[in-house]
Amino acid sequence: MLTHKLISPHQHGFLSRKSTTTQFLECNLDWCFAISTGVNTNVIYLDYSRAFDSVVHSKLIVKLEHYDVNPVILAWISSFLVGRAQCVRVGSSFSDYCDIVSGVPQGNVLGPVLFVIFVNEICNLLPPNFSLKLFADDVKLYSTVISDSDAVDLQRCLHVISAWSDAQQLKLSPSKCTVMHLSPRTANHVFTFPYAINNQVLPVIDNVTDLGVMYDNHLSFLI
16 A cells, blocks of 8 residues: 555554654644744644544445455455454453454554554545644644634634544544644734534643654744
């Protein structure tokens, strides 16, 4: 899929020559350019609840078919995923076993790759003037904002992502999603907006730890 460029270049997780560093450098370049030209950038940090455990097997198989995965490999992946069962142990007591219909196994090479494929199409949902950067289930949505209408358009993009996530049964956690208004220190006005997911307004933060890097809303790095 990498050879045929089917994986979005905006995905940086579990891919050759991609890392948390490459993702942050791409974002940092966009943000530094905006700040140097005196323009505000609104960044929305999205958090999925138990993302790897929420991948529905049937939906994943359909996506793999869409990418024309070799039928033999597809059958092997189906065998890898389907037919698993689990139970709950409390002390010496065990519950009945139930079939596992979602989730990619972790602690192996294939599981993270399947998750990257599962969320790949999210990068194609937005107009080109809006940016979406991913590291597996770590997602940043951002755009420069120079007017209230720009903020409204960014909210529309957030709604598109939220609707897609609901359709894929990937649950966003609005209480853990945050917004940061990046701006030059000399900015006369910072465009703010009550960005919301399912009518729940997202909290605004002044600093963040993003993929291990700490910085504030003026893009000053913190120790």
